[in-house]
Amino acid sequence: MSVKLSILKSGETVISELKELVSDDKVCGYLFENPQVVYIEKSFVLLEEVKKSNEEEISVTMKPWIDLTSDTKIPVPPDWIVTIVEPIDNLIKLYEEKINGKNNQSFVTD
Numbered sequence: 001m002s003v004k005l006s007i008l009k010s011g012e013t014v015i016s017e018l019k020e021l022v023s024d025d026k027v028c029g030y031l032f033e034n035p036q037v038v039y040i041e042k043s044f045v046l047l048e049e050v051k052k053s054n055e056e057e058i059s060v061t062m063k064p065w066i067d068l069t070s071d072t073k074i075p076v077p078p079d080w081i082v083t084i085v086e087p088i089d090n091l092i093k094l095y096e097e098k099i100n101g102k103n104n105q106s107f108v109t110d
Contacts, residue, residue: 006076006084006085016035027078
């Protein structure tokens with residue numbers, strides 16, 4: 001399994017360890033392990049001087065995708081997935097910290 005970022009038909013952005021469920025050489029679903037919904041908030045600061053770099057601070061919040069379950073592995077039908085992409089390294093690090101019990105949830109993008 002590898003950590004992936006999935007956009008669902010519901011509009012949710014979910015990060016999880018992802019595995020394809022295959023039957024007869026055809027993908028029949030996906031298994032999300034430890035899925036977390038990702039919420040993004042950009043920080044804006046008014047400055048009199050122009051920023052010299054393209055850095056922007058982003059606050060990321062994650063919460064369990066389905067709050068009221070103790071299941072850590074959730075099957076998802078393929079028709080509910082809009083796309084699956086590779087998350088940026090900082091997001092993977094935050095996800096792993098969240099899953100392992102740490103909670104720093106902001107980073108700077110390049």
